[in-house]
Amino acid sequence: xxxxxxxxxxxxxxxxxxxxxxxxxxxxxxxxxxxxxxxxxxxxxxxxxxxxxxxxxxxxxxxxxxxxxxxxxxxxxxxxxxxxxxxxxxxxxxxxxxxxxxxxxxxxxxxxxxxxxxxxxxxxxxxxxxxxxxxxxxxxxxxxxxxxxxxxxxxxxxxxxxxxxxxxxxxxxxxxxxxxxxxxxxxxxxxxxxxxxxxxxxxxxxxxxxxxxxxxxxxxxxxxxxxxxxxxxxxxxxxxxxxxxxxxxxxxxxxxxxxxxxxxxxxxxxxxxxxxxxxxxxxxxxxxxxxxxxxxxxxxxxxxxxxxxxxxxxxxxxxxxxxxxxxxxxxxxxxxxxxxxxxxxxxxxxxxxxxxxxxxxxxxxxxxxxxxxxxxxxxxxxxxxxxxxxxxxxxxxxxxxxxxxxxxxxxxxxxxxxxxxxxxxxxxxxxxxxxxxxxxxxxxxxxxxxxxxxxxxxxxxxxxxxxxxxxxxxxx
Numbered sequence: 245x246x247x248x249x250x251x252x253x254x255x256x257x258x259x260x261x262x263x264x265x266x267x268x269x270x271x272x273x274x275x276x277x278x279x280x281x282x283x284x285x286x287x288x289x290x291x292x293x294x295x296x297x298x299x300x301x302x303x304x305x306x307x308x309x310x311x312x313x314x315x316x317x318x319x320x321x322x323x324x325x326x327x328x329x330x331x332x333x334x335x336x337x338x339x340x341x342x343x344x345x346x347x348x349x350x351x352x353x354x355x356x357x358x359x360x361x362x363x364x365x366x367x368x369x370x371x372x373x374x375x376x377x378x379x380x381x382x383x384x385x386x387x388x389x390x391x392x393x394x395x396x397x398x399x400x401x402x403x404x405x406x407x408x409x410x411x412x413x414x415x416x417x418x419x420x421x422x423x424x425x426x427x428x429x430x431x432x433x434x435x436x437x438x439x440x441x442x443x444x445x446x447x448x449x450x451x452x453x454x455x456x457x458x459x460x461x462x463x464x465x466x467x468x469x470x471x472x473x474x475x476x477x478x479x480x481x482x483x484x485x486x487x488x489x490x491x492x493x494x495x496x497x498x499x500x501x502x503x504x505x506x507x508x509x510x511x512x513x514x515x516x517x518x519x520x521x522x523x524x525x526x527x528x529x530x531x532x533x534x535x536x537x538x539x540x541x542x543x544x545x546x547x548x549x550x551x552x553x554x555x556x557x558x559x560x561x562x563x564x565x566x567x568x569x570x571x572x573x574x575x576x577x578x579x580x581x582x583x584x585x586x587x588x589x590x591x592x593x594x595x596x597x598x599x600x601x602x603x604x605x606x607x608x609x610x611x612x613x614x615x616x617x618x619x620x621x622x623x624x625x626x627x628x629x630x631x632x633x634x635x636x637x638x639x640x641x642x643x644x645x646x647x648x649x650x651x652x653x654x655x656x657x658x659x660x661x662x663x664x665x666x667x668x669x670x671x672x673x674x675x676x677x678x679x680x681x682x683x684x685x686x687x688x689x690x691x692x693x694x695x696x697x698x699x700x701x702x703x704x705x706x707x708x709x710x711x712x713x714x715x716x717x718x719x720x
Contacts, residue, residue: 283347286340290332311352316345355636358665360687368718371670372682373653375718381703382411385710390436390452390502391695391703395444399697400474401705401712402451404433410477411712422479424470427456430495432465438502438510440540447473448540450510452500455487464491467498467514467532471540485542486512486559488531494518497585501643503571505537506578509545511561511596512536513568513582520605520618524564528555533604535568535582535596537561549599564602564627570643570660571596581631583640583660586610587618591640592630593658595676603627609635632671632678639664642693648700650717659684659702661691668694668704 309319320341323331336344367378387404394400398412400420406428408420426434432454440448448471455468466489472482497515504510516523516533524533527550536559537548544551544558551558570583580596590609594602607627608618623629634640642661646654658671658678666687672680685691689706697703702715 283340283343286336286344287347290335291344311349313342313345313349316348317341320344358636358638358662358667358683360666363687364685369685371684374651375720376684377716377718378685378688378713379716380415381712381714382409382415382417383709383711384417385409385712387433387692387707388705388710388712389434389500389692391693391705391712392437392439392449393695393698394439395698399703399712400437400439400449402434402437403710404428404435406434408434408437408451408479418477420474420477420479422472422482423451424453424455424468424482424484427454427463427465427495429454432456432495432498435498435500436502438504441504441508443474447475449474449479450485450502450540452498452502452512454495454498455484457491462493464493465495466491466517467500467512469502469510469512469538469542471542485540486536486538488514489529489557492517492519492532497567499565499568501569501571501582503573503580505573505580510538510540511571511580512538512559513565513571513584515567515569516565516604520566524566524604525601525606527553527557527560527563529557531557531560533563533565534560535562535565535571535580561598562596562600562602564604564606566604568594569641572643572645572658575645575647576656581643581645581658583643585640586633586637589635589637591634591637593632593643593660593671593678594628595631597628600628601626602630609633610637631676637664638662638669639690640669642691642695642705644694644696644702646702647696650700651702651715659694661694661704663690663692663707666690 309315321333323329369376385403388401389404390402392400398410401409401411406426408423409417410420411417423434434453436452438450440446451470453468454465456463456465466487468484469486470482471485472479494517497517499513499515501513502510513535514532523530537545538559539545548558548561550556550560566584566586568582568584572581574581582596583593585591587610605618607624639662640660641663644659646657646659658673660669662669666689668684668691670682670684671678689708691704691706693705695703703712705712
């Protein structure tokens with residue numbers, strides 16, 4: 245169930261914004277009714293209409309007038325009339341005001357659970373179900389963005405700086421030549437990599453990257469997918485099979501995850517490039533803020549949902565996305581799932597269904613980075629609800645389902661990387677709902693990607709410094 249998008253209490257953004265908008269839909273006028281007995285009821289009746297129903301979202305804010313118990317008491321009791329916040333001294337007793345302040349303070353502690361402290365001093369970690377050792381597969385990278393496993397052994401690892409590496413079983417890496425030119429700037433560069441399902445016979449691989457062009461002195465970029473044949477440490481026949489339109493001046497939100505489905509088709513995520521007003525909800529002449537489904541030659545499958553819509557890109561599978569940086573296939577059902585970055589609050593896990601609208605920016609769990617509300621709506625008919633969301637945002641990236649026999653207590657769980665809080669997130673899923681989460685490898689580094697290897701081990705790609713680890717269960 246989606247919830248109300250929040251603004252903030254007390255006065256976390258500009259006074260002009262609050263004076264104009266804070267009480268435009270005030271559900272209860274101060275002094276108009278007797279205060280309910282519990283702080284939860286008081287908050288819901290007097291505050292949630294403007295500040296959101298979930299206390300945990302307060303964790304992601306700065307506080308203009310202080311965040312101590314006395315600061316909140318003073319703001320609630322006396323208000324900030326010049327900035328649009330009324331006083332509630334005639335509505336609540338002092339006892340009720342303190343109880344409301346305590347309720348808010350309890351909610352804003354949510355972010356503390358993500359704090360990691362110092363870098364780990366050991367490669368061995370105790371988790372809820374088992375002990376895990378992080379074996380270093382390869383190190384000395386910059387930003388390892390994507391991983392793919394070769395059927396004859398070893399793996400390919402992309403580095404956002406524009407390099408592609410082939411890593412053998414011993415961890416020795418060799419640079420692969422023939423990769424496309426990339427705009428290694430902002431969030432762009434050489435991004436994901438995928439192996440053709442028939443690689444053993446055809447040798448094809450696929451690379452997503454930030455493709456660029458010059459228009460005078462201006463550099464424009466977009467999300468693109470190149471196909472090439474890998475022979476040894478060289479690519480040949482490299483050519484683009486997907487180029488998202490239109491190009492943009494922005495240098496972020498490329499999306500760029502690649503995932504082959506059980507249908508043998510390639511799914512490509514494209515971020516909305518920071519233009520939420522035009523891109524995600526626009527189907528005609530716009531590929532951004534979408535997940536695309538293409539044949540391996542780049543053509544659109546005939547059963548794609550918008551093939552017959554005039555002007556619409558025939559490769560679109562779903563739309564209304566912000567910046568999907570994780571995609572994975574449920575090994576049991578074959579269903580495609582994704583995770584994507586929300587704004588300030590509201591990273592999501594979604595079950596990806598043909599032709600569906602995932603809402604950005606019509607509905608959202610988060611607010612904008614400047615503290616302003618993006619949408620008043622958190623739920624709308626015709627828009628898919630997120631299966632799960634994080635508040636505050638964890639900076640989600642990479643995604644896999646745990647399968648095989650090496651991690652029996654995690655089987656069927658979803659693993660997602662956290663860039664912001666630098667850990668691996670484990671989500672227990674039952675009936676398409678996350679029922680439990682665990683923070684793994686706290687403060688290990690920005691976890692960019694996570695994959696199940698053909699050997700049954702989990703692999704994670706971590707930034708700062710760029711390293712790929714293998715997760716090895718340790719018998720007690």
